[in-house]
Amino acid sequence: xxxxxxxxxxxxxxxxxxxxxxxxxxxxxxxxxxxxxxxxxxxxxxxxxxxxxxxxxxxxxxxxxxxxxxxxxxxxxxxxxxxxxxxxxxxxxxxxxxxxxxxxxxxxxxxxxxxxxxxxxxxxxxxxxxxxxxxxxxxxxxxxxxxxxxxxxxxxxxxxxxxxxxxxxxxxxxxxxxxxxxxxxxxxxxxxxxxxxxxxxxxxxxxxxxxxxxxxxxxxxxxxxxxxxxxxxxxxxxxxxxxxxxxxxxxx
Ligand code: PGA
Numbered sequence: 001x002x003x004x005x006x007x008x009x010x011x012x013x014x015x016x017x018x019x020x021x022x023x024x025x026x027x028x029x030x031x032x033x034x035x036x037x038x039x040x041x042x043x044x045x046x047x048x049x050x051x052x053x054x055x056x057x058x059x060x061x062x063x064x065x066x067x068x069x070x071x072x073x074x075x076x077x078x079x080x081x082x083x084x085x086x087x088x089x090x091x092x093x094x095x096x097x098x099x100x101x102x103x104x105x106x107x108x109x110x111x112x113x114x115x116x117x118x119x120x121x122x123x124x125x126x127x128x129x130x131x132x133x134x135x136x137x138x139x140x141x142x143x144x145x146x147x148x149x150x151x152x153x154x155x156x157x158x159x160x161x162x163x164x165x166x167x168x169x170x171x172x173x174x175x176x177x178x179x180x181x182x183x184x185x186x187x188x189x190x191x192x193x194x195x196x197x198x199x200x201x202x203x204x205x206x207x208x209x210x211x212x213x214x215x216x217x218x219x220x221x222x223x224x225x226x227x228x229x230x231x232x233x234x235x236x237x238x239x240x241x242x243x244x245x246x247x248x249x250x251x252x
Contacts, residue, residue: 009198013042029060033129044087058094066140067181068104113152129190137218141181150183192228203240
């Protein structure tokens with residue numbers, strides 16, 4: 001695991017953007033795993049800037065998003081499909097057929113989950129997966145207690161997660177109760193992972209996930225087992241890490 005501690009949230013986003021930039025320059029046909037949420041907004045802003053300056057292109061990039069709410073239209077202002085279009089896709093040259101986001105309105109959710117897993121496999125797996133972390137340690141919408149062997153599946157969202165996302169909907173009552181998410185197995189099969197977190201509210205969970213026991217009760221703790229994990233934190237999110245942790249870890 002490599003950990004970068006940035007001074008600010010903005011610098012955290014820029015560092016992640018730089019890693020993606022390097023990758024897309026070297027391998028323009030990368031398959032990216034993408035995330036939504038407040039942590040990702042500046043990251044996508046930097047990627048759009050890099051695209052506008054002609055440094056990177058998304059023409060040959062394939063994307064798979066982690067998750068989507070169940071039961072809301074793709075055009076809903078809080079859908080993750082809409083989020084991706086607003087913050088990234090509509091500004092860059094990605095081909096619509098290369099964008100994959102689970103369909104939360106699918107008639108047969110089991111079939112949808114299976115076909116999402118198959119699509120990831122057919123594209124040769126995910127080269128670089130971007131992740132945020134929930135206040136409860138979730139990755140994607142894999143809530144505490146999710147077995148590590150899960151592939152794409154439908155989940156019941158916890159109250160913590162629904163409350164954390166209420167801002168996007170106006171009120172907690174309007175936040176869907178279910179979502180469809182890539183499983184932990186899909187995430188762990190990615191060839192490399194960037195985990196991003198900012199702010200003091202995430203600090204205890206970040207420390208628990210990166211230095212505590214590896215347990216399904218803290219879904220992000222499984223990432224300790226990934227051979228190509230880069231963690232990018234701002235100072236606040238890193239503030240609960242054990243004092244001696246960085247002595248022998250790579251920090252920039
Ligand atoms: P956030 O969400 O970026 O909005 O904090 C992160 C997550 O829940 O994975």
